[in-house]
Amino acid sequence: NAGVMQNPRHLVRRRGQEARLRCSPMKGHSHVYWYRQLPEEGLKFMVYLQKENIIDESGMPKERFSAEFPKEGPSILRIQQVVRGDSAAYFCASSPPIIRTGRTDTQYFGPGTRLTVL
């Protein structure tokens, strides 16, 4: 069973360009989460998605950032008009369907995408 896949692993963009980060969850997992890790910091929640639905986007910046998890294909985190402050490692995690108390338990992480904005 392959783990969570993310691509690309490294992405370099110039200010003003768009960045697209992809995440394929583990087989059988229907929940996807995106986290951002700024240099020398812990991970911060951005968005939680299920197939074709955004469940919680309370951690997403209000502008330039969007996420989707279509019926077919990977989840995409899109950053428009990138700025230097967007440079960070972006992690995707997935978890299996909720089976108890309406709350999932373990999230499994992908290797991350390191975004560098020049």
Next chain:
Amino acid sequence: AQTVTQSQPEMSVQEAETVTLSCTYDTSESDYYLFWYKQPPSRQMILVIRQEAYKQQNATENRFSVNFQKAAKSFSLKISDSQLGDAAMYFCALVLYGNKLVFGAGTILRVKS
């Protein structure tokens, strides 16, 4: 608001010795999960151990064990027989209703040979 605090920015341990990493948290919920994740230089987030709040028994995974004190909201990680491969950043995390993980700031663990 839910918070996770790791008060030790950095710890060192001699190879084969035991080390304990501290974590405290704050939540008003009674049912939740707690995790320790390891992040080596590769930056991959690796699940080390998890604890379900409704279980009183402390979780154990080989050389890794936790001391879960629910009333004190404390969740420390003990690593026995430390190995060079244990050197990494360790994050304590709490999962809330709505399924988002809240992470602590991390503790860098250095293992001396």
